[in-house]
Amino acid sequence: MPDSLMYEENHFVVLEQNQPEQFLTTAELLEKLKLILAQRQDDVPREVQKFTSVEAQAQHLIDTYCELDVGPGNFLQWYAVRLEK
Numbered sequence: 001m002p003d004s005l006m007y008e009e010n011h012f013v014v015l016e017q018n019q020p021e022q023f024l025t026t027a028e029l030l031e032k033l034k035l036i037l038a039q040r041q042d043d044v045p046r047e048v049q050k051f052t053s054v055e056a057q058a059q060h061l062i063d064t065y066c067e068l069d070v071g072p073g074n075f076l077q078w079y080a081v082r083l084e085k
Helices: 026-039 054-064
Strands: 011-016 022-025 067-069 075-081
Touching (some): 011 026, 022 026, 026 054
Antiparallel strands (some): 011 022, 011 075, 067 075
C-alpha cells in the first residue's frame, strides 16, 4: 500500500518568465495566486470562474492545474516537490 506522504503537496517549485526558480510552501503559493487572480478576474480560466472567491479560485488552481497564463510571453508554472532534510 502506498505511503500517504507520497500524495502530500507541501512545497512547490514555481517557475516564472525571467525569474529564478522559487520553492514555496502551499500557503505561499496560495497567496501568490490570490494576488495574481485579484488583478486578472476578467481573464481567468473558464473552469475557475465558477468559484466566487479569489481564495477558492487559487485553491482550485493549486489542486487541479500546474500553469496559469499571465499574459503574452509570460508564464507561471508550479510543480509539487518533496524536499528532503
